[in-house]
Amino acid sequence: MSTDFNGTWNIISNDNFESYMQALDIDFATRKVANLLSPQKIIEQKGDSFIIKTISTFRNYEVQFTVGEEFEENTKGLDNRKCQSLVTWDNNKLVCVQKGEKKDRGWTHWIEGDKLYLELNCENQVCKQVYKKVPPA
Numbered sequence: 001m002s003t004d005f006n007g008t009w010n011i012i013s014n015d016n017f018e019s020y021m022q023a024l025d026i027d028f029a030t031r032k033v034a035n036l037l038s039p040q041k042i043i044e045q046k047g048d049s050f051i052i053k054t055i056s057t058f059r060n061y062e063v064q065f066t067v068g069e070e071f072e073e074n075t076k077g078l079d080n081r082k083c084q085s086l087v088t089w090d091n092n093k094l095v096c097v098q099k100g101e102k103k104d105r106g107w108t109h110w111i112e113g114d115k116l117y118l119e120l121n122c123e124n125q126v127c128k129q130v131y132k133k134v135p136p137a
């Protein structure tokens with residue numbers, strides 16, 4: 001039985017996001033706005049099938065995938081690149097490799113208690129985010 005990521009999660013910390021955005025060549029003005037956001041993750045999981053929505057007052061981003069099935073990801077509204085993305089399980093961690101123009105790009109999600117962890121990687125930068133679960137209504 002794999003980890004259950006379902007739910008709504010609010011960001012509580014965001015370390016090194018600026019450098020991660022720089023590694024993705026995000027322009028100065030966009031970075032200034034993005035740095036002020038408090039995004040929310042809404043995750044819908046059925047077995048190995050996922051929809052991850054990243055919601056903010058500035059832009060939203062959504063990705064859908066099945067673990068173990070490579071897909072073409074268009075990071076529209078973010079850095080607007082195309083990647084060949086593959087998500088796999090590493091024990092209870094969800095690991096995405098985003099093959100494309102940028103080296104060592106990807107992310108890892110895991111859960112500890114009521115916290116959702118996310119590490120975003122690009123080239124030599126790692127952005128570490130933590131989200132807290134919003135209790136179901």
Ligand code: ECB
Pocket residue numbers: 021024026030031034037039041052054055056058059060061062063077078079107118120
């Ligand atoms: C969508 C909320 C943030 C919007 C920031 C807008 C502009 C900045 C442009 C690029 C910065 C790169 C990434 C933005 C950070 C988060 C967006 C999604 C990160 C991601 O890949 O999350 C994965 C794992 O949860 C699912 O897409």
